[in-house]
Amino acid sequence: MNEIRYIGYSAVHPKDFVFDVPGGHDCWLLLLTHTPALFFVDGTLREYPAKSAILFAPHHKIYYRACAEHYENDWIRFESDETYVSTLPVQGVPFSLPDPEYCHNLFQLLTWEHTMPSANSERCIDQLLRVLFTKLFEACSRKPSAPHSHDLLLLRKEIYNNPQYNWTVPIMAKKLHMSAGYLQVLYKKIFETSCMEDVIDGRIRMAKDQLLYTDKPVAEIAEQCGYSNVEHFCRQFKKTAGISPSAFRKSANTTQANSVSL
Incomplete structure (x- = not known):
């Protein structure tokens, strides 16, 4: 109580x-x-x-x-x-x-x-x-915080909330007033992944949501997720998800249809 x-x-x-x-x-x-x-x-x-x-x-x-x-x-x-x-x-x-x-x-x-x-x-x-x-x-x-850990946590939140932004290591480093090399070392040490890997993960997660719950064309989804080149988006999606965006959408639609029929 x-x-x-x-x-x-x-x-x-x-x-x-x-x-x-x-x-x-x-x-x-x-x-x-x-x-x-x-x-x-x-x-x-x-x-x-x-x-x-x-x-x-x-x-x-x-x-x-x-x-x-x-x-x-x-x-x-x-x-x-x-x-x-x-x-x-x-x-x-x-x-x-x-x-x-x-x-x-x-x-x-x-x-x-x-x-x-x-x-x-x-x-x-x-x-x-x-x-x-x-x-x-x-x-x-937790262990003692690494230098700039709070600033890096805020950066990671911003990346996950806005994966569609034009994120680059130099842009992130400038936000935190540190060198690009130092940022990458600290980020990897604290989160056990790179800052650009987090950007990609966030973009692919957003793309999956768009593929599942909208009828937008793949090219439009790619642009909304921060990709200026749809072919690059498709390659990165397949590398991360294991299948192409179109196949992912088709598979999801098939699964939903089977669930409804049951």
Whole structure:
């Protein structure tokens, strides 16, 4: 069972902000920082970077303060008897988030469910908290982040969301303000595939969707998926999918027809 007491996101505080509760709260406190901050950890005041999370257990000393022109965070104070909360491997110490935007979006949804309750809000809040803590558990358990890992993750999201763009390694490198060679080495190290392989995978996935759910000609689909040459598209599709675009569409239509007849 979970019960949210207070929750907010993108809360902004001035540069002299200090939060000091020596005896802690009588409930859980979870923070996601958007700016650097100083936290009291193991008897020492230390600076931790933006895009960090920290979970304070009930009655755990809490002290943190701004260390820049302002301090911004998402936060939630809540009661919980769920093991996915109490067994989080890292508590009382900030840890980096590989995908802070994802967690921030979950905080927004939790805030909306809490402030505008409905008949299903309790169930929604529980599910959202489970997803959030699953992400936090992954962040606790992962190896230290490689340089630029967050920027590369954002780039990968943009590639998958817009595979039709005219992606090239130099264009990607320019977006991240690094050399093309360094980008390719880091990308391969973090994602175990190349950035251009991700572009191709995204384009072929989009093409499959278009072939399955539209009647557009193959040439039009090729253009919409970022290919200026339909022959090149067909070769790349066959190399990835094992069959030509036309054969893929025909096979899918045959399968659907058989399912309907059954």
